[in-house]
Amino acid sequence: MSAWSPDQYEKFKAERAQPFWDLVALIDPRPNMRILDLGCGTGELTRALHKQVKAMETLGIDNSASMLEKAPSAPGLHFQNTNIELFDGKPFDLIFSNAAFHWVQDHERLFARLSKMLTRDGQLAVQMPANDGHWSHITAAQVARELGLEVKVVPLLTPERYAELLFELGFKRQHVRMQIYGHVLPSSEDVFEWVKGTLLTFYDRGDPRFMPLYRERLSKRIGNHRPYFYTYKRVLIHASF
Numbered sequence: 001m002s003a004w005s006p007d008q009y010e011k012f013k014a015e016r017a018q019p020f021w022d023l024v025a026l027i028d029p030r031p032n033m034r035i036l037d038l039g040c041g042t043g044e045l046t047r048a049l050h051k052q053v054k055a056m057e058t059l060g061i062d063n064s065a066s067m068l069e070k071a072p073s074a075p076g077l078h079f080q081n082t083n084i085e086l087f088d089g090k091p092f093d094l095i096f097s098n099a100a101f102h103w104v105q106d107h108e109r110l111f112a113r114l115s116k117m118l119t120r121d122g123q124l125a126v127q128m129p130a131n132d133g134h135w136s137h138i139t140a141a142q143v144a145r146e147l148g149l150e151v152k153v154v155p156l157l158t159p160e161r162y163a164e165l166l167f168e169l170g171f172k173r174q175h176v177r178m179q180i181y182g183h184v185l186p187s188s189e190d191v192f193e194w195v196k197g198t199l200l201t202f203y204d205r206g207d208p209r210f211m212p213l214y215r216e217r218l219s220k221r222i223g224n225h226r227p228y229f230y231t232y233k234r235v236l237i238h239a240s241f
């Protein structure tokens, strides 16, 4: 798989930070929290979270060495290069994940495992992109199929199923919502730049035909607009015992 590029990812920094802050707003901050941030990326937002809730300790984990390369430092802030699927640790007061779980399969198992890694009054806060119905994502899957390449499996459950699952896992309070973010991008071409920093890290695996064909097909689908209004669907979850 091609490596994540912090520079490409951060081209839409402000737009990507918006759901992060919406998720942070759902957290009930408590004194001396121990936080785990799963799929923390560059760590910049991990540090923002750490500071915002005045946490005692925050551990950010990510399986991309390039994303973690320039991870920031602050008292109580740590980073580890590992997989979400493999990580295990002592209980956390808050397990947080912004825009990473759509890369992890089997959410029923994942949420069950995470619920066991929380303290008795622990909280879970998760934001997951769910934009597979947009042409940016449909086109990528279509082009991959046409070229005989692997198609990214969307692991997301329905919002209703997340709500049921949280109930089954013993969370007493929960907030599950689907939100449409509308991003005014300078032009339609910027959609390509956007997905290049995320979704296309999956599809850009060395077949030189993929990128030009995807770009051409996407341009036909969404047209040439200035500005371009890019809708982005996301699921936000907060739950506590």
Ligand SMILES: C[S@@+](CC[C@H](N)C(=O)[O-])C[C@H]1O[C@@H](n2cnc3c(N)ncnc32)[C@H](O)[C@@H]1O
Pocket (backbone or CB within 6 Å): 004, 020, 038, 039, 040, 041, 042, 045, 061, 062, 063, 064, 067, 082, 083, 084, 085, 097, 098, 099, 100, 103, 104, 198
């Ligand atoms: C879209 S970025 C989000 C980064 C950060 N949370 C933020 O909001 O800026 C997704 C991150 O998840 C990481 N990631 C994807 N799958 C992962 C896995 N299975 N284990 C650990 N990290 C993973 C990627 O390396 C990437 O840095």
